[in-house]
Amino acid sequence: MRWIKPPTTSLALGTLADLTRSKTELLAEHALLRQQLVILHRQIKRPPYRKTDRLLLVLLASMVRTWKQALFLVQPETLLRWHRELFRLFWRRKTKAQARKPKLSPETISLIKEMAAHHRLWGAERIRSELLKLAIRVSKRTIQKYMRPIRRTRPSGQTWKTFLRNHAAEVWACDFLQVTDLFFRPLFAFFIIEWKSRKVIHVNVTRSPTDRWVAQQLREATPYGQTPKYLIRDNDKKFGPNFARVATTSGIKVLRTPYRTPQANAVCERFLGSVRRECLDHCFIFQEKQLYRLLNVYVRCFNQARPHQGLQQRLPDPPELSAPPPGQSGHVLSVPMLGGLHHDYQRAA
Known part of the structure; x- marks a missing residue:
């Protein structure tokens, strides 16, 4: 590799070194240089690097043995960092696709939301125990995910509105x-x-x-x-x-x-x-x-x-009055109340 590396200052030695390389490698190096020129033509000062530019530079550099000598816009360490990021992103998506669990059925999701809406004092663990009684196994974190849109915050105790709704039949004011x-x-x-x-x-x-x-x-x-x-x-x-x-x-x-x-x-x-x-x-x-x-x-x-x-x-x-059967129209009576201030409209029997 010491003899194959072309020096950047000698045109003759560089040409002799290119004669020993394959045509595919030369084409890849030319494409690498051409891509850098495309980036330079975008802006006079510091050119921006898009995601497609990073991907092309990494792929072309992997096909050239002397890729470090063909880089002029970025440092070799920067290109290696881009390669590691792409490698990490690739394996993250691959492992996530393999470890994906089957989704819950829409009936189970609606049941979780119904329990969260009707029972304001129930937490995720309480709903999970109710689902286990129905032979439905769902994790606590999954229940919390579907409870979040229904209840933003869990109340620390029974609110005044909940008390009145539950005991309205037994409350006078x-x-x-x-x-x-x-x-x-x-x-x-x-x-x-x-x-x-x-x-x-x-x-x-x-x-x-x-x-x-x-x-x-x-x-x-x-x-x-x-x-x-x-x-x-x-x-x-x-x-x-x-x-x-x-x-x-x-x-x-x-x-x-x-x-x-x-x-x-x-x-x-x-x-x-x-x-x-x-x-x-x-x-x-x-x-x-x-x-x-x-x-x-x-x-x-x-x-x-x-x-x-x-x-x-x-x-x-x-009032307990005899109303006309459904579907039959009767004469409408206007009964004045409070001296004619209000009227009560009723159908004649």
Whole structure:
């Protein structure tokens, strides 16, 4: 190889050395030099090297024994580094293709996502144990991969929204609505609402809402042991020790909302806004009895005639009336309510 290597400074010795080389090697060396010239023509200063350029230089240099003398643009160490990177990339893809495991079936993937969505407190290991009961073997990391789009972060405990959704049938809420009459005197309306059906259980009006009066309203709203398991209220001072004693003796657990969080009692807050917008903003209030009658009519309309979006456009307490058979059209009746402020549309039997 010492005699075959052509010196770069002697044209005659280089030509004599080329006579001893094969035609294939000479063509490869010429292609290597030509590729370097192509790179030089792209830019005057430092030419950029594309992936195809690196691949061609490595392949052509592997076909030339004297490839180091034919390199002018890069160092031999750089070319060796490119060769190692290509070698590493080739074997990485080859071993990955061989070690690839069979994919999960779409049914298993949908089952994992369903478990992750319906059980917010379940982790990957808990879902894996449920799948093992069904004779489905999936690794923990695979379950975590499909859980990630469903649940970004795992909750540390049960949230307030989850608690209300799980116990909506056993939760009532109560709140006060302050009304000012025509002579600027305050009136207080007290409401108790069932969370699941949005039905208004009880309503009453007073000018002086004392602790005993509020406790009496709770007694009237829960006759014959018809009590909820939880009752949500705010931190109003009107709820005193008498109210707490009546709730305790009735087996009701009172849940106090945090300070400055009306969204914790969202159903009552939404109802109070509906009362103002749909009823009180359109009427003059003179006295306590008038407000009591007005609110009772509105509550009857709210429970039996007003559809609710939170109930999929159903009524909280639909009246038991004989409806016409399906497929038959009947005459539509318009029943005025609240003095014609609202109307209830029904089909004649």
